[in-house]
Amino acid sequence: MTESTATAFTLPDAALEGLGTRPFGVYIHVPFCATRCGYCDFNTYTAGELGTSASPQSWLEGLRRELDAGATMLGRDGRAVPAAQTVFVGGGTPSLLGGGGLADVLTAVRSSFGLAPGAEVTTESNPESTSPEFFEAIRGAGYTRVSLGMQSAAPHVLRVLDRTHTPGRAVAAATEARAAGFAHVNLDMIYGTPGERDEDLDATLDAVLSADVDHVSAYSLIVEDGTALARKVRRGELPAPDDDVLAARYERIDARLSEAGLNWYEVSNWSKPGAECRHNLGYWDGGDWWGAGPGAHSHVGGVRWWNVKHPARYADELASGALPVADSETLTADDRHMERVMLVLRLRSGLPDSDLLPGEVEAGERAVADQLLEAVGDRLVLTSRGRLLADGVIRDILTGNNIE
Structure with missing residues (x-):
């Protein structure tokens, strides 16, 4: 679009x-x-x-x-x-x-x-x-x-x-x-x-x-x-x-x-x-929201869209009866899984280990062994050191790689 x-x-x-x-x-x-x-x-x-x-x-x-x-x-x-x-x-x-x-x-x-x-x-x-x-x-x-x-x-x-x-x-x-x-x-x-x-x-x-x-x-x-x-x-x-x-x-x-x-x-x-x-x-946590205003992003039920950026164009689109949407995307199952891991693992409540795909489990176990994650009940939680390397921890779980 x-x-x-x-x-x-x-x-x-x-x-x-x-x-x-x-x-x-x-x-x-x-x-x-x-x-x-x-x-x-x-x-x-x-x-x-x-x-x-x-x-x-x-x-x-x-x-x-x-x-x-x-x-x-x-x-x-x-x-x-x-x-x-x-x-x-x-x-x-x-x-x-x-x-x-x-x-x-x-x-x-x-x-x-x-x-x-x-x-x-x-x-x-x-x-x-x-x-x-x-x-x-x-x-x-x-x-x-x-x-x-x-x-x-x-x-x-x-x-x-x-x-x-x-x-x-x-x-x-x-x-x-x-x-x-x-x-x-x-x-x-x-x-x-x-x-x-x-x-x-x-x-x-x-x-x-x-x-x-x-x-x-x-x-x-x-x-x-x-x-x-x-x-x-x-x-x-x-x-x-x-x-x-x-x-x-x-x-x-x-x-x-x-x-x-x-x-x-x-x-x-x-x-x-x-x-x-x-x-x-x-x-x-993967909720829904309506983002209103120039350039605002929204998400409902796995569909994401974002508005035109310039305030004048934004107002003109709406005055003409159109929603001011610049583009949109429907998230695939893989997209939604990736985003869940990326976002939930940043929280102190952690990511349920059942959310990991088979190819990601071993990477999660390595992160625990490397003291980047800790297992708290059935959830994986970033350690203090893991928070410093959070982006890398998440990337390596999603790709199944070793953390450098």
Whole structure:
């Protein structure tokens, strides 16, 4: 399928079988940013890049149309439309919409799919575009969880990343969110940035722990092709991240967070008991979700599709009565098995050993012998060393190779 045939997209009946028996969430992509961070390759646009071709208002009008069309598609032939058990508003910078704009987004989800009782509703936010009034407004609108982009507490590290917030603002924003009634607050970290020192990481961890949040995500810096950071590395202006340094930083992060009662539940995520991100668990556990917004990806019953990327094209497609689908694929049994191993093995709950195919069992046993996996009951779980080599462990199980 190409963008010119977007009107032809529909889900086959087979994909709708069992709908509602699996986790169901809604992802909303907000494509707007005030500035472009040098390391980011997400589908985002600054006001200068968009000009007059698109606006938050045209995006919101398109979003309402897409969510309504999605609920109609999933509920066709008298099927019950699944209520969203989780909602995640990401981007981009959702907080640029303000409290009122994010309230409108959640109203659109309620009026289309509806919210299940006890639904988890998350928004990402840039600390610089939040305030006590912002948090009070979104809490009142029904948001239950906030994820704040902190990245680092070191000013020179933030400059390398082209982050605009001041080092202390993320902790202050987390405190404001908790004061507004948010029980669940996440801080995002990035480690391994060129120029980051051990003491910089420790200062970041000190700041994170001082905020008393119940969830932390920590990601190693990846130099993505096409970004400003990649161009600087290619020109020799910055060194590429060092794998040994990244491993040492990860171990330090894990030790400090674990000491503070934040335990890993996915390779890059730590939480206090009961504070795991349910929306992301839905992805990792093979659930269904409708992704709305420019470039958003969706998955229902083994069918995956993704939207056109540009906000103007997105709004135009929906205004013409078409779903803004750029392309789609139906996952084969082999695809679904591969993705299950890739995703579930990253979780602390581990992968049932019965999920391994005959040709993969021996590779799993070798990983246990090499202390990369441990057998916990009938499940295979990454060890501390295995988490450092998670991608390789997964690859070698799927290919049946020895881990180098």
